[in-house]
Amino acid sequence: MTDDDVLAEFRAADALLEGHFILSSGLHSSRYLQCARVLMDPRRAARLCEALVARIPGEIKARISAVVSPAMGGVIVGHEMARALGVEAMFVERPTGTFELRRGFRLEPGQEVLMMEDVVTTGLSSREAIVAIEAAGGRVIAGASLVDRSGGTVDLGVPFHPLVRLDVPTYAADALPADLAAIPAAKPGSRAA
Numbered sequence: 001m002t003d004d005d006v007l008a009e010f011r012a013a014d015a016l017l018e019g020h021f022i023l024s025s026g027l028h029s030s031r032y033l034q035c036a037r038v039l040m041d042p043r044r045a046a047r048l049c050e051a052l053v054a055r056i057p058g059e060i061k062a063r064i065s066a067v068v069s070p071a072m073g074g075v076i077v078g079h080e081m082a083r084a085l086g087v088e089a090m091f092v093e094r095p096t097g098t099f100e101l102r103r104g105f106r107l108e109p110g111q112e113v114l115m116m117e118d119v120v121t122t123g124l125s126s127r128e129a130i131v132a133i134e135a136a137g138g139r140v141i142a143g144a145s146l147v148d149r150s151g152g153t154v155d156l157g158v159p160f161h162p163l164v165r166l167d168v169p170t171y172a173a174d175a176l177p178a179d180l181a182a183i184p185a186a187k188p189g190s191r192a193a
């Protein structure tokens with residue numbers, strides 16, 4: 001699947017949004033990739049995750065024995081990745097503000113894990129998820145996501161395999177271009193402000 005094929009899937013799902021968005025990091029952007037819309041169609045979710053699994057090196061794939069994702073955005077895509085890899089899926093969540101493994105999910109000490117995100121912008125959520133997975137005993141050997149919108153600058157501390165890399169500008173709240181400042185801002189994600 002080429003980058004254009006991936007973007008065509010996003011376009012077909014009406015998931016390439018334009019406007020004024022406040023991202024999880026607090027940064028602002030005129031573009032938002034709404035992966036929840038992409039994942040609404042389970043066949044589309046399967047196509048994208050199978051394409052992503054095909055890009056992960058065989059020696060890493062052979063070692064992965066669980067996929068763990070940060071909720072909410074990572075839950076569906078993590079489950080679909082686990083299906084494509086033939087392993088189990090779990091998620092970390094942050095009801096008190098910090099990611100933790102709940103719901104009876106358990107990792108064996110040293111269990112080798114793929115951390116799966118929907119979108120990576122600054123990588124903060126991914127790094128926080130990795131800390132939570134390792135606090136629960138897991139060992140994150142790679143990260144993956146449908147989209148890396150950092151322009152390829154992000155460092156997760158482990159090999160990172162995005163399905164598509166985009167370079168989408170982001171702005172600090174006090175450095176907004178005038179055209180963006182003129183539009184009311186929406187905050188689509190679930191991280192508390």
Ligand SMILES: O=P(O)(O)OC[C@H]1O[C@H](OP(=O)(O)OP(=O)(O)O)[C@H](O)[C@@H]1O
Pocket residue numbers: 023024025070071072073074117118119120121122123124125126188189190191
């Ligand atoms: O790389 P980052 O700068 O951390 O941004 C990307 C994160 O932001 C979004 O989640 P969000 O916190 O909005 O919550 P959600 O997953 O519940 O939608 C997205 O699902 C990633 O987890």
Ligand SMILES: O=C(O)c1cc(=O)[nH]c(=O)[nH]1
Pocket residue numbers: 022023024025031032033034035073118119120121122149189
């Ligand atoms: O950084 C984010 O919060 C973010 C950006 C984006 O394009 N899509 C998304 O779901 N989250």
Ligand SMILES: [Mg+2]
Pocket residue numbers: 070071072073074125
């Ligand atoms: Mg998220």
